[in-house]
Structure formats: structure tokens, C-alpha cells
Amino acid sequence: MSESGNVLITGVSTGIGYACCKVFIASGYRVFGSVRTQKDADRLSETFGEKFTPLIFDVTDHEAIDLAAIVVSKALSDQGLDCLINNAGVALGGPMMHVPIERLREQFEVNVIGLVKVTQAFLPLLGARAGHIGKPGRIINISSVVGQIAMPFLGPYVGSKHALEGISQVMRRELMHYGIDVVVVGPGAIKTPIWNKGMDSLYEDTAFARSLQIFAKGFIRGSIKHGFEPGKLALDIFRIFKKDRPKPRYAIVAKPFLNWWLPKILPTRMMDRYLAKKLEITR
Numbered sequence: 001m002s003e004s005g006n007v008l009i010t011g012v013s014t015g016i017g018y019a020c021c022k023v024f025i026a027s028g029y030r031v032f033g034s035v036r037t038q039k040d041a042d043r044l045s046e047t048f049g050e051k052f053t054p055l056i057f058d059v060t061d062h063e064a065i066d067l068a069a070i071v072v073s074k075a076l077s078d079q080g081l082d083c084l085i086n087n088a089g090v091a092l093g094g095p096m097m098h099v100p101i102e103r104l105r106e107q108f109e110v111n112v113i114g115l116v117k118v119t120q121a122f123l124p125l126l127g128a129r130a131g132h133i134g135k136p137g138r139i140i141n142i143s144s145v146v147g148q149i150a151m152p153f154l155g156p157y158v159g160s161k162h163a164l165e166g167i168s169q170v171m172r173r174e175l176m177h178y179g180i181d182v183v184v185v186g187p188g189a190i191k192t193p194i195w196n197k198g199m200d201s202l203y204e205d206t207a208f209a210r211s212l213q214i215f216a217k218g219f220i221r222g223s224i225k226h227g228f229e230p231g232k233l234a235l236d237i238f239r240i241f242k243k244d245r246p247k248p249r250y251a252i253v254a255k256p257f258l259n260w261w262l263p264k265i266l267p268t269r270m271m272d273r274y275l276a277k278k279l280e281i282t283r
Contacts, residue, residue: 003028006081011088013040019234025051032072059088059114069121081125086115087142095208096155104156111160128178136179141168143186149263153215183246188253189227211279
């Protein structure tokens with residue numbers, strides 16, 4: 001049965017965002033999706049048809065976000081958004097001892113500050129305004145398993161996702177004033193291009209070079225090889241969106257006991273020693 005409604009998804013050119021577009025549009029929803037280039041806007045418009053409206057902005061371009069909010073507001077007229085899915089993000093890694101500050105800043109500008117700016121710009125359309133017509137919308141913030149479990153050599157990404165999770169909790173409690181719910185989805189490994197720029201040759205001449213090789217081979221390439229397809233996660237996100245009373249946070253992780261519950265229940269120092277030995281960090 002086809003439904004109707006309006007959803008905004010950031011970062012839809014590939015991966016999770018693209019898959020979410022596909023699922024929501026197939027279910028009858030109108031999707032506003034952010035991309036960074038006109039080429040991607042044209043490609044997705046041709047793929048998804050009239051139910052898709054591209055918004056061209058980078059989440060670090062605050063002026064472009066404000067302009068996009070005006071475009072969506074005019075398109076919706078007196079309607080509102082049923083959901084904002086904050087999906088856009090990058091994953092940057094490296095040992096914190098050597099991570100360039102510019103790279104750390106880029107990570108937080110995209111994954112944290114950009115997310116907050118997008119949310120602020122579209123909150124009125126979700127119901128944070130006087131005279132809003134209809135049921136308040138919902139915000140779904142895409143975090144990661146590392147939003148709660150810290151992995152070595154992913155410091156910038158881990159930090160940004162920890163920040164996202166804390167800010168999401170604050171938003172959820174504050175936005176109860178408007179009836180707007182905030183849900184965090186923390187997936188494990190996903191087969192997505194987000195990792196394409198996560199590790200490079202910046203750290204070849206550091207004491208961590210060997211450990212980084214082990215990490216890249218075993219933890220990144222291995223997990224991505226066996227990770228979820230984006231379409232699977234998109235279906236889970238859609239089901240969460242449709243729930244009347246969703247949980248505040250969902251961990252969508254393959255082998256959840258091994259990859260989620262065990263690292264959370266083991267003593268912290270024991271987990272430290274395990275990872276250090278696995279990655280040959282300790283001398």
C-alpha cells in the first residue's frame with residue numbers, strides 16, 4: 001500500500017542515503033535529497049523521477065543550507081516534513097598523535113557542525129514553529145557502532161560520532177517541547193564509499209605504520225567485505241521511521257554479541273589490552 005509524506009535526507013548520492021531514497025520513494029514518499037553537484041542532482045532526478053527533489057548543498061556551506069530550507073518550504077506550502085534523516089558524513093582516520101588538525105576540523109565540520117546546522121535550518125518544517133499544521137516530524141541521526149565503542153586509528157571519526165550521540169540526546173530532550181522525536185541509528189560495518197578516504201599514506205613514517213596496516217586489513221577491509229548492504233540498513237531505517245514509539249537508539253550490527261554487546265560489557269582495560277595485542281600497538 002502506497003503512502004504519502006515528505007522526507008529530507010542528506011548525502012544521497014551514494015550508499016545509505018541513496019538506498020534510503022529508494023526505499024522511501026518506493027513507499028510513496030516525496031524525498032528531498034541533498035547532493036553536492038549538479039551532475040548527481042541530474043542523475044538522481046532521472047533515476048527516481050518526480051517523487052525526488054534534489055537540493056544542492058554541502059553540509060559545510062551554511063548559506064546554501066539556508067537557501068535549501070527556503071526552497072523546501074516553498075515546495076511544501078503549508079505542509080511539513082515527516083522526517084529529517086541526517087546521513088551526510090565523512091570518515092577520516094589516523095593515530096591521534098599525528099592527525100593534522102585541519103583533518104580533525106574537517107571531520108567535525110561535516111559530521112557534527114554540519115548536522116546541527118541542517119537540523120536548525122529544517123526544524124521549523126518539522127514542527128518547531130507557531131501554527132504548524134499536522135503531526136510533528138521526526139529526526140533520525142545516522143551514527144555508527146563507534147559512536148559508543150572507540151576503535152584505535154579512527155579518532156576523528158569516533159570523536160565526531162560520540163559528539164553526534166551526545167548532541168542527539170540533548171536535542172531529543174529539548175525538542176519534546178515541540179513533540180519532535182530524535183532517534184539515533186548506529187550501524188556496524190556497511191558496504192559504502194565513506195571509507196574511501198579514511199586511511200592513506202600520511203602515517204607511513206610513524207611508529208604506528210605496522211599497526212595501521214593490520215587495522216586497515218583486518219578491521220576496515222575485512223569488516224566492509226562482510227558488512228551490510230546499504231539497502232538492508234535503509235529498510236531498517238524505514239521501519240524505525242514508521243514505529244509509533246521507537247527506541248532512542250538502535251544498534252544495527254552483524255554478530256551483535258561479538259561486535260556490540262561484548263565490547264560494552266568487558267572491563268575497559270581488558271578491551272584496551274585485547275585491541276593493543278590484536279593491532280600490535282604495544283611493544
